[in-house]
Amino acid sequence: MTTPAESAFARRIGRPPRGNFELYSWLFMRLSGVVLLGLAVFHLFWMHIVLGVDNIDFSVVAERWQNPLWRLYDFFLLLFALTHGMNGLRIILDDYLRRPGWLVAAKSVAFLCYVLFLGMGAYIIFTFTPPPELAALP
């Protein structure tokens, strides 16, 4: 028996992983990849080619978010892109960090970033209210 001082992480080393987490991760990358092929590519095309970055300012964002469907679009883009990207980062960290301590530390930082940025993005998408002088936009 191991003593409590030896962490659960240390006891897991060398054992096959339990559960199907990696299978679901693999499937998620494919499904979210298909979703992002539409959402992300269209977003880039719309913002940089149809609108152009010179024409994007505060009022464009305010006007876009007058429509709740665009808020929903932006939220799904945020959710899928950030989750897909952070899961990719997790896979890369697994490949290149060979010391368990660094790996746990890096994954912890990545997970905190994931929660923080998902929270920041979702917060602004769903709570944004245009200031009164812009509220009368078409």
Next chain:
Amino acid sequence: MTAGRIVYTRGRPILAGLRYRGREGMWTWILHRATGLGILGFLLLHIFDIFLVGFGPGLFEELLFLYRAWWARMLEVFLLFGVLFHALNGARIIVQDFWPKLWRWERQLVWLEAAVFVPVFLWGAFLFLRPLFD
């Protein structure tokens, strides 16, 4: 194929690594990782700048030089490169994963991917940069 033997060597020069027999499959694998990390980095910046919209027009519009400056346009062309490559290469991987027989044709599919990527990227990069010359 010789019998499997894993040789783990640190510090192998990158050019020697690129000459490894993986060729198209490995080059796209490296690019997929690099572009994925690049897009993730941009995504974090983008979430942050859109978060600032909550503080009103002032701060947000002051930061828009991050998208409009000439050097930012160059980075946006890199972003286009990354998103377009990651999208096309990801689509190829998905297709091959769900129809495993196609893995035999990976090399040909990579060149098909390149044939789609190059014209779309050049066209897109032209449209991204055109406002600089107006």
